[in-house]
Amino acid sequence: MKKIRFKQHSVMPGFGLTMGYTLFYLSLIVLIPLSALVFKTATLTWARFWEVTTSERVMASYRLTFGTALLGAVVNAFFGFIVAWCLVRYRFPGRRIMDALVDLPFALPTAVSGIALTAIYAPNGWVGEHLEKWNASGLRGSLEAWYAPVAGWVRGDNTGWSSYATGLVPPDLEIKAAYSQLGIIIAMTFIGLPFVVRTLQPAIQELEAELEDAAASLGADRWQTFRRVIMPVLFPALLTGFGLSFARAVGEYGSIVFISGNMPMKTEVTPLLIVAKLEEYDYAGATAIAVVMLVASFVILFAINLIQWWTGAHKRA
Amino acid sequence: MAQAVPRRRATTPGGARARNTPAWVRWPLIGVSFGFVGLFLVMPMAAVFAEAFRKGVGVYMDSLRDPDALSAIWLTVLTAAITLPLNIVFGLSSAWLIARFRFAGRGLLITLIDLPFAVSPVISGLIFVLMFGLQGWIGPWLKGHDIQIIFAVPGVILATLFVTFPFVAREVLSLMQEQGDDQEQAALMLGASGWKTFWRVTLPNVKWAVLYGVILCNARAMGEFGAVSVVSGHVRGRTNTMPLQVEILYNEYNFVAAFAVASLLTLLALVTLVVKGVLEWRLAGEAQDAEESTKGITA
Numbered sequence A: 001m002k003k004i005r006f007k008q009h010s011v012m013p014g015f016g017l018t019m020g021y022t023l024f025y026l027s028l029i030v031l032i033p034l035s036a037l038v039f040k041t042a043t044l045t046w047a048r049f050w051e052v053t054t055s056e057r058v059m060a061s062y063r064l065t066f067g068t069a070l071l072g073a074v075v076n077a078f079f080g081f082i083v084a085w086c087l088v089r090y091r092f093p094g095r096r097i098m099d100a101l102v103d104l105p106f107a108l109p110t111a112v113s114g115i116a117l118t119a120i121y122a123p124n125g126w127v128g129e130h131l132e133k134w135n136a137s138g139l140r141g142s143l144e145a146w147y148a149p150v151a152g153w154v155r156g157d158n159t160g161w162s163s164y165a166t167g168l169v170p171p172d173l174e175i176k177a178a179y180s181q182l183g184i185i186i187a188m189t190f191i192g193l194p195f196v197v198r199t200l201q202p203a204i205q206e207l208e209a210e211l212e213d214a215a216a217s218l219g220a221d222r223w224q225t226f227r228r229v230i231m232p233v234l235f236p237a238l239l240t241g242f243g244l245s246f247a248r249a250v251g252e253y254g255s256i257v258f259i260s261g262n263m264p265m266k267t268e269v270t271p272l273l274i275v276a277k278l279e280e281y282d283y284a285g286a287t288a289i290a291v292v293m294l295v296a297s298f299v300i301l302f303a304i305n306l307i308q309w310w311t312g313a314h315k316r317a
Numbered sequence B: 001m002a003q004a005v006p007r008r009r010a011t012t013p014g015g016a017r018a019r020n021t022p023a024w025v026r027w028p029l030i031g032v033s034f035g036f037v038g039l040f041l042v043m044p045m046a047a048v049f050a051e052a053f054r055k056g057v058g059v060y061m062d063s064l065r066d067p068d069a070l071s072a073i074w075l076t077v078l079t080a081a082i083t084l085p086l087n088i089v090f091g092l093s094s095a096w097l098i099a100r101f102r103f104a105g106r107g108l109l110i111t112l113i114d115l116p117f118a119v120s121p122v123i124s125g126l127i128f129v130l131m132f133g134l135q136g137w138i139g140p141w142l143k144g145h146d147i148q149i150i151f152a153v154p155g156v157i158l159a160t161l162f163v164t165f166p167f168v169a170r171e172v173l174s175l176m177q178e179q180g181d182d183q184e185q186a187a188l189m190l191g192a193s194g195w196k197t198f199w200r201v202t203l204p205n206v207k208w209a210v211l212y213g214v215i216l217c218n219a220r221a222m223g224e225f226g227a228v229s230v231v232s233g234h235v236r237g238r239t240n241t242m243p244l245q246v247e248i249l250y251n252e253y254n255f256v257a258a259f260a261v262a263s264l265l266t267l268l269a270l271v272t273l274v275v276k277g278v279l280e281w282r283l284a285g286e287a288q289d290a291e292e293s294t295k296g297i298t299a
Helices: A015-042 A046-053 A056-089 A095-101 A110-121 A128-137 A141-155 A159-166 A181-206 A209-217 A222-251 A254-259 A270-279 A283-316 B015-020 B023-052 B056-065 B067-100 B106-118 B121-132 B139-144 B153-163 B167-179 B182-189 B194-223 B226-232 B242-251 B255-298
Strands: none
Touching (some): A015 A283, A015 B153, A056 A181, A056 A270, A095 B255, A110 A181, A110 B023, A110 B242, A110 B255, A181 A222, A209 A222, A222 A283, A222 B121, A254 A270, A270 A283, A270 B226, A283 B121, B056 B067, B056 B255, B067 B167, B067 B242, B106 B167, B121 B139, B153 B226, B167 B194
8 A cells, every 4th residue: 555645756856855944934923923913812802803803994995095096906907907808919119118017006016106196196196286277167077976985985885876876966076085985995996006917917928819700700890809708708817817906905004104194984094094003002903804804805815816727627628 | 727927028029010009099009108107106206205205315325324224124135135045946946846847736836936926925924924833733832942933033034935935936837837847858868967967958048037036036035014014013123024114104103204114115016017027038038049949949
C-alpha cells in the first residue's frame, strides 16, 4: 500500500528551511496580528456584538459605503471598458502614455489622491467652480431628476424614486462634489479604475477575430455583433474587474477622508467610522465593525473567485 | 485571490483589426477615453503641482526644508529601507517553497500570503493596536518594560510590513512557476550545492521579478496612509511619515506645504510608473525566453 505523504518527493534542496522561514514570518506579520481581531471580538457577547454592528449610525455607514462603492464600480465598468477597448484595439497618439497612466491610482499614495481630488472638486476648485455656477444658474433641473433617485437610495429614503416617478424634483438638491456623497463616489472611481481596465485588457486581447468576422458575414450589424458575440465573451472579465474595484472601494480610507466631509449619518463611510471609534478608545466597537467589513470583503473576493472558476470550467468544457 | 496589482501584459497589436472599425465609432470612443483619463487621472496630478507652486518656488522650497517635513521624509525612507529587504527575503523563500515543492496545504499557503491585500488599510492598522495597545495582549507588559510600539516608529514599520507583505512573493512566484525547475535540476545534477544553485541559477533568473515586486512594494511602503495613520499617533517630527505629514498640514489649512510634500510623493508615483513600464517590458522578454527554451527541449 502506498503511504500518504505530506510532501511529494523532490530532488530540490531547502524544503525545511524555506518552509520554516515562510511559516515563521507569515505567522509573525499576518496570522498572529489578524487573530487578535478574532480574540477581541470573542470578548463581546452576541447581543452586544449585534447591538454595535447594527446601530443606526453604523447601518447608515454600511448603506453609504456599499451604495457609493457600487456606483463607483458601475462608472468604472462603463468607462473602464471603453478605455481598455481603445488601448487594445486602436492605435492613436498618446496610447502608451494612457496605458501607463492607468496604474496611477496604484502608485499614488491615497492621501495625495484624496487632497488632489478635493482641490479639484471643492467649490473653488477647477471643476467645483463650474458646478457652483451650474447650481446658481437654475439649469440643473434635468440633471437632478437623474441623480435624485440615486442620492435618495444612498440616504436610505425613497423621496428620490417618487420624485423620479412624478417628475418633481426636490428644490433643495444641488450638485456638490466635494464634501458630499458624490465626492465619495469620485474618490472610489479613482482608486478602482485600474482593476477594470487591467482585467479587461487581456480578455479583449484574446477575443477571436474570426468570431466577429463570422457574425459580420452572417449579416449582423456592429451593435448586434457587440451585444451577441463580444459582450458574452468579455462579461466574466468585466464582472471580475467590477468586483475587484468594488472590493477595493469598500475598504478605502485615505482618499475618502479628505473629500467626504465625514458627517455622521451622511458622509461617514465604514472605515472612517472604525477610526472614529478608535479615537474614542472604543476598541471593542471598532473591532466588531472591522469583523463585519472583513467578512464582507471575503465574501466579495470569494464571489470573484467563483466567477473565475466558473469561466475557467466553461473554457475547458 | 485578492486584490493584487494586476500586471500589465505586453500588448501586441490586435490593432490590425482596427481597420475594420469606421472612424465615426473609433474616434468618439478614443475621445471618451481621453476625457475620462484626463478628468480622473491627469487632472488630480496637475492639481498637486499647481497647488504646491501656488505661492511660488521659494515658498515651495521652504515648506520642504521645514524640520518636520524633513523628519517625515527620513521616517518614510527608513520604513521603506527596513520593509524592502525583509520582503525580498520572504518573497524568495516562499516562492522557492511553493514553486519547487508539492505538499499538503500548498493552495492554502498561497491564499494566506495574499491575505493582506483583502484587508482594509484601517483594519490592518487596527490589528496592531489590538495587539500592542495598552488594552491589548502584551500592551501592559510592554508598558512595564518601557517599550513603545504603538504610536511609535515600530508600529509604523509593522503596519507597513503587513500591507506590503505579498508584493515581492507573488511576482517571484509567478515567474518561478513559469520558468520551471529544469535549470536548477541541471545545476544540482552537475554537483552544485543548494546555495550555489540558488545564487548562480535561480536568483539571476528571477532578478527582474524581484525588482518588479520591490518597486511596487516601495510605492506602497512609502505611500501607505490608512494603516499607518491608525498606529502612528501623529507625533510631529517623530512618528509622521510623508502621507501623514500631508494630512496634518492639510488639516491645518497649510495647503501649500501639504501639496509640496504631496508633490514629492507624486514624483515618486511617476518614477514608479516609468520603472514599472521598463520592467514589464523586460519580464515579457524573460517569459518569452522561458517559453522558447521549453519548446527547444520538446522539439
